[in-house]
Amino acid sequence: MEQKQQIKLAVDCIIFGFNNNRLELLLVHRGFEPEKGKWSLIGGFVGNDEDIDDAANRVLYDLSGLENIYMEQVRTFGKADRDSSGRVVSTTYSAMILKSEYNEERVGKYDAKWFPIEDLPELIFDHSEMVGSAIRRLRRRVRNFPIAFNLLPAKFTLPQLQMLYEGILSESLDKRNFRRKVSQMNYLVRLEEKDMSESRKGAYFYRFDEELYNKELNFNL
Amino acid sequence: MEQKQQIKLAVDCIIFGFNNNRLELLLVHRGFEPEKGKWSLIGGFVGNDEDIDDAANRVLYDLSGLENIYMEQVRTFGKADRDSSGRVVSTTYSAMILKSEYNEERVGKYDAKWFPIEDLPELIFDHSEMVGSAIRRLRRRVRNFPIAFNLLPAKFTLPQLQMLYEGILSESLDKRNFRRKVSQMNYLVRLEEKDMSESRKGAYFYRFDEELYNKELNFNL
DNA sequence: ATTTACAAGTGTTTTTTTTACACTTATAAA
DNA sequence: TTTATAAGTGTAAAAAAAACACTTGTAAAT
Numbered sequence: 001m002e003q004k005q006q007i008k009l010a011v012d013c014i015i016f017g018f019n020n021n022r023l024e025l026l027l028v029h030r031g032f033e034p035e036k037g038k039w040s041l042i043g044g045f046v047g048n049d050e051d052i053d054d055a056a057n058r059v060l061y062d063l064s065g066l067e068n069i070y071m072e073q074v075r076t077f078g079k080a081d082r083d084s085s086g087r088v089v090s091t092t093y094s095a096m097i098l099k100s101e102y103n104e105e106r107v108g109k110y111d112a113k114w115f116p117i118e119d120l121p122e123l124i125f126d127h128s129e130m131v132g133s134a135i136r137r138l139r140r141r142v143r144n145f146p147i148a149f150n151l152l153p154a155k156f157t158l159p160q161l162q163m164l165y166e167g168i169l170s171e172s173l174d175k176r177n178f179r180r181k182v183s184q185m186n187y188l189v190r191l192e193e194k195d196m197s198e199s200r201k202g203a204y205f206y207r208f209d210e211e212l213y214n215k216e217l218n219f220n221l
Numbered sequence: 222m223e224q225k226q227q228i229k230l231a232v233d234c235i236i237f238g239f240n241n242n243r244l245e246l247l248l249v250h251r252g253f254e255p256e257k258g259k260w261s262l263i264g265g266f267v268g269n270d271e272d273i274d275d276a277a278n279r280v281l282y283d284l285s286g287l288e289n290i291y292m293e294q295v296r297t298f299g300k301a302d303r304d305s306s307g308r309v310v311s312t313t314y315s316a317m318i319l320k321s322e323y324n325e326e327r328v329g330k331y332d333a334k335w336f337p338i339e340d341l342p343e344l345i346f347d348h349s350e351m352v353g354s355a356i357r358r359l360r361r362r363v364r365n366f367p368i369a370f371n372l373l374p375a376k377f378t379l380p381q382l383q384m385l386y387e388g389i390l391s392e393s394l395d396k397r398n399f400r401r402k403v404s405q406m407n408y409l410v411r412l413e414e415k416d417m418s419e420s421r422k423g424a425y426f427y428r429f430d431e432e433l434y435n436k437e438l439n440f441n442l
Numbered sequence: 443a444t445t446t447a448c449a450a451g452t453g454t455t456t457t458t459t460t461t462a463c464a465c466t467t468a469t470a471a472a
Numbered sequence: 473t474t475t476a477t478a479a480g481t482g483t484a485a486a487a488a489a490a491a492c493a494c495t496t497g498t499a500a501a502t
């Protein structure tokens with residue numbers, strides 16, 4: 001009756017970037033059967049003596065070269081028939097990265113490509129579902145935790161920040177209400193310098209001060 | 222280099238009940254080594270052709286006799302050394318049940334016992350951490366989804382409901398504010414009948430109308 | 443030098459939501 | 473008839489969210 005358990009455990013990474021005012025996802029081209037030619041999340045198997053969190057980071061590095069990325073677990077997908085190549089249960093992790101630090105040339109080496117989330121190619125297995133749950137989680141969390149700053153350079157402007165939020169939430173926000181809330185966050189520090197590239201007037205740069213944030217631990221946008 | 226993956230996959234069930242105005246947890250006595258004699262969550266291994274959701278339900282049935290319980294995945298614990306008996310990754314599920322439908326005699330058969338969450342015995346492995354994350358999730362969700370009704374009989378009074386919320390959230394709520402919110406929920410239907418067991422005046426019974434709720438899908442307490 | 447074009451920046455009012463707070467009522471038991 | 477007690481009820485103040493339009497600073501064009 002009892003037979004040895006034969007289930008493989010994998011991780012899949014859902015990597016968000018931001019570009020052209022749109023939320024994007026990093027996918028890799030699948031070069032082997034089954035589902036060869038389709039696109040997939042960055043995934044791989046967990047090592048025998050490897051924490052699953054570590055596995056997610058290693059797999060991400062192996063397939064994309066990305067290192068030291070803070071990822072959070074999203075959820076675990078465990079339908080018996082979810083992977084047509086055999087029994088695989090997969091735990092998903094997600095992260096937000098600055099796309100400009102992971103540019104075209106580096107992506108090229110790895111058969112990876114960015115896609116706007118509104119315009120994803122066909123994904124293997126249940127990866128679309130994984131993406132869906134990660135996006136829902138992101139939208140829930142982005143209003144209450146200062147996680148979106150990972151998608152921006154260290155210095156950013158308020159118009160940039162607002163467009164980022166509008167892109168993530170997929171809704172438009174009132175500029176004055178948005179800026180009022182920002183101005184209540186003391187850990188969003190205005191710099192003297194202005195970004196003159198987007199307008200004649202120029203927009204002040206801001207930075208997110210993590211230390212100051214850690215004293216308040218209070219975020220709401 | 223590459224060796225065959227040898228990771229076992231398990232599920233652990235975090236079963237909440239409510240009693241004496243306190244949130245309780247159903248635990249089982251561990252009768253085998255390692256950690257024999259301690260208490261643990263209701264857990265077991267996933268079958269080779271079994272969805273992990275189904276595994277959670279089967280394991281719950283096997284160890285407690287509880288059937289047809291709606292459970293939701295919480296998160297997956299995958300530290301390499303979390304289980305001293307070998308490499309086991311475990312996905313947790315949680316449910317809320319009506320304790321009176323799972324009473325002392327039935328519990329007895331299964332070496333299971335209820336414990337108030339404020340007063341848990343020592344748990345094996347990382348089960349305390351699992352419980353912690355399930356409680357945090359419960360407290361987050363209970364204000365926005367009508368899940369607490371699973372802990373009450375079909376007919377319940379508003380004083381009962383309020384005490385339930387106070388127990389779950391571990392804070393006291395203003396009676397009038399609480400009742401105002403309830404009265405805005407058309408799917409909480411007042412019955413003619415009163416519960417005379419707790420007071421001279423008696424408290425009206427209410428019921429949660431799921432069909433009506435599904436038309437609004439809007440909950441806030 | 444002046445004008446022009448345009449994104450950046452700025453406050454107030456209204457509405458909604460949340461919080462705080464104390465007395466009356468219905469009934470069983472004495 | 474009285475008493476004891478939990479159930480039930482409304483209003484005002486404070487805080488948060490939403491709606492809404494004009495001024496400003498600068499580079500480029502004239």
